[in-house]
Amino acid sequence: MSKLGKEQVMVAEGMTRRGTSIRQVAGQLGVTEGAVRYRLKKRAAGEVVDGRSNQPTAVDGFEDVVHGLLERVECARLTGEGRPVQARLIYELLVRDYGYEGSYQAVVRHLRRRYGAPKLRALRRVETPPGVQAQHDWFEVRSRLEGRAVRLQMLTGVLSHSRARFCRVSRRAGQLDWQAGHLGLFERYGGVPLWVRIDNLKTGVARGAGPTAVLNGTYEAFARQCGFEVDPCRPAQGSDKGKVERGVRIFRQHFADLLGRGWDSLETLQRALDIRAELLLDRLRCPVTGTSVREAHEAERLLLQPLPGLGEPFDVVVSRRVSRDCLISFEGRRYSVPFAWIGRQVEVWGTAASVAIRGDGREIARHRRHTREHLVIEPAHYEGPSTDRVLAPTPLGARARLQVAGLSSPSRRALCDLPEPETVARPLSAYAAIVEAAR
Numbered sequence: 001m002s003k004l005g006k007e008q009v010m011v012a013e014g015m016t017r018r019g020t021s022i023r024q025v026a027g028q029l030g031v032t033e034g035a036v037r038y039r040l041k042k043r044a045a046g047e048v049v050d051g052r053s054n055q056p057t058a059v060d061g062f063e064d065v066v067h068g069l070l071e072r073v074e075c076a077r078l079t080g081e082g083r084p085v086q087a088r089l090i091y092e093l094l095v096r097d098y099g100y101e102g103s104y105q106a107v108v109r110h111l112r113r114r115y116g117a118p119k120l121r122a123l124r125r126v127e128t129p130p131g132v133q134a135q136h137d138w139f140e141v142r143s144r145l146e147g148r149a150v151r152l153q154m155l156t157g158v159l160s161h162s163r164a165r166f167c168r169v170s171r172r173a174g175q176l177d178w179q180a181g182h183l184g185l186f187e188r189y190g191g192v193p194l195w196v197r198i199d200n201l202k203t204g205v206a207r208g209a210g211p212t213a214v215l216n217g218t219y220e221a222f223a224r225q226c227g228f229e230v231d232p233c234r235p236a237q238g239s240d241k242g243k244v245e246r247g248v249r250i251f252r253q254h255f256a257d258l259l260g261r262g263w264d265s266l267e268t269l270q271r272a273l274d275i276r277a278e279l280l281l282d283r284l285r286c287p288v289t290g291t292s293v294r295e296a297h298e299a300e301r302l303l304l305q306p307l308p309g310l311g312e313p314f315d316v317v318v319s320r321r322v323s324r325d326c327l328i329s330f331e332g333r334r335y336s337v338p339f340a341w342i343g344r345q346v347e348v349w350g351t352a353a354s355v356a357i358r359g360d361g362r363e364i365a366r367h368r369r370h371t372r373e374h375l376v377i378e379p380a381h382y383e384g385p386s387t388d389r390v391l392a393p394t395p396l397g398a399r400a401r402l403q404v405a406g407l408s409s410p411s412r413r414a415l416c417d418l419p420e421p422e423t424v425a426r427p428l429s430a431y432a433a434i435v436e437a438a439r
Contacts (some may be wrong), residue, residue, distance in 0.1 A: 004031055009039045013383045016040065021260020059110040065098055066090060066110065077115040087111055113206040118173040123239060127178045128414065130296075131303030132161040135192040135244035138173050138201070139252075140160070143269065152266075157183035159189055160295035162198075163286050165247045166277050167255075169270050174353055178203040179222050179313035186226070188274070190297075191304025196223070197231040197241050205307045210234035220348075221317040226308040252358055316350035326381055326393075328343060330355060336377040377403070 012025045026033045059066065069090055070077055076084040091107045094100035112349070136157045143152055145353060153173040158165045168184035170177040186192050199210040206216045213232040215223075223230050223336040233240035249318040263269040286296035322341045327334040330348045336347065337357050341364060350357040350369060367376045386392040396404065 004029065004035055004039050004396065008256065009043055012036050012077065013043060038242070051182065055374050057110060058100075058106040062094060062098065062100060063110075063114070065094065065106075069093055070115075077111065077118065084120065096427070099420040114168070117358065125235065127158045127262070128195075130300040131193060131305075133195045133197060134158065134185070134189065135197045135241045135247075136162060136182065137199055137241060137244045137248065139248045141169075141252075141255075141259050143259045144313060145266065146264060152269075152286075154251070155185065156244060156247050156251055157182075157185035157189070158243050159297065159300055160243050161286075161288060161294050162300040163288075163299070164189065164281060164297035165293075166379075167251055167264060167273055171266065175203050175216075175218055175315035176313050179218065179315075182222070182226070183308070183313065188277075189304060191307060192226055192228050192300035194306060195229050195231045197233060199241065200232050200235065204230065205232050210237075216234075218315060218317045221349075222314070227305050250280070250284075268365060312351045312353070314351045314356070316348075318348050319345050321345055327375075328357065331370075333371070333374045333376060335365070335367045338380045338381045339393055340390050342390055404434055417437040 008029055012029060015025050015028075016022065016187055022033050022036050026036045029036070067078075070085070073085045073089070074082075076082045076247060088104065090111070091100075091104045094107065106420050134157055138153055138155055141152050143150060145152070150168050150171070152171060154167045154169050155173075156165065156167040157177070164183055166188040168181045170181065182196070195216060198204045200213060202216065204216055204219050205213045207214050210232055211234075215230055215232075220230070238245055255273060258269070258276060263272075281294035281297060282292055283292070284293045286293050289296045289299075300428045306352065316331075318330065322328055322337055322344055324342055326339045326342055328337060328346060328405045331350070335348075335355055335357065335358075341359055344359065346364070347358045349358060353369055355369045356363055357367075358410050365378065365381065367378070382393045384392060402409065
């Protein structure tokens with residue numbers, strides 16, 4: 001049985017005046033006859049003040065303090081503009097600064113009684129054109145991998161127009177996984193959207209949130225290389241990425257049986273997830289086009305940007321100045337670059353296995369990352385003709401070349417006296433032994 005509101009009581013009163021029985025009124029309003037009689041009796045007796053409203057509350061004596069706090073934060077309860085400040089903030093300020101010992105609910109009741117219920121804010125529903133926006137977000141799942149229970153990270157993505165949803169699973173959620181997940185989703189989309197909306201996680205946002213957020217430098221460079229712009233959500237506004245939030249719920253519902261099984265590798269699990277995601281494209285409908293998600297996706301993918309021609313993902317991007325000895329510093333090590341770049345700024349990208357050094361939008365050097373050596377030099381970086389800005393390093397003399405090659409003068413002469421390869425009668429290893437003996 002539902003309760004009688006003020007409007008229903010007025011309707012019931014009018015019906016009884018026209019001769020409708022209490023039983024008929026109660027039947028039409030969906031309440032008991034006793035409820036109708038009780039409310040009509042109260043209305044006939046006039047408005048009676050509920051005695052509970054006159055009871056003392058824990059906020060008594062703090063009324064001026066509460067009003068001053070609302071003025072300080074320019075709360076919409078006083079100005080009538082914008083969003084009202086949360087009652088939780090007022091409660092915490094009262095406890096911290098004014099020794100308030102009452103409950104949080106007492107503060108809520110006081111604000112509602114004195115300033116009225118805050119206005120409801122309408123939500124704007126936004127639908128982007130095809131090819132414009134995707135929404136990406138992480139969620140954690142539990143599964144069994146190689147016989148062990150593990151926690152896995154799934155990056156789910158949805159094209160906002162067609163609602164085509166895909167996911168990529170990984171063991172971690174670091175910067176390399178974040179970028180690899182984006183690339184995996186772009187491949188499944190069939191292209192790159194103009195914008196990607198993300199939450200304010202550290203791999204995407206360095207500080208702040210929403211339109212004023214400062215992006216993580218590495219992720220910003222990645223987005224620039226891929227050709228999309230980043231659109232962080234406003235803080236505590238889940239509706240800003242409602243489509244991907246809905247996608248998480250769909251995946252948890254439709255992928256639960258897959259995640260409950262045991263898998264021999266991450267790749268096998270990913271293939272099973274991709275197959276299930278493809279089936280969902282036919283089962284689900286796109287509310288914007290009225291067609292299946294697959295049909296909407298096929299039309300949208302024609303408007304996506306081409307897939308980026310990137311190599312492996314990177315988790316660090318820094319700018320470094322090339323020293324006169326053609327070296328840059330990175331992660332406690334020094335790496336060589338071609339001498340023509342001395343005195344100029346270059347970008348150093350740290351990938352999973354390499355240190356890629358880029359200048360003028362192209363790669364100019366690459367070295368192995370995390371080596372035991374702290375000085376990594378490529379001799380070819382010191383060779384070549386001078387440029388209009390930099391003179392080439394002094395060429396190595398004969399003795400220097402021997403020392404760099406790890407040879408002595410006798411061993412060099414022995415090498416020069418070796419016969420031509422087509423006339424070699426003994427194994428090459430024998431000649432190598434001769435050279436070593438001549439050292």
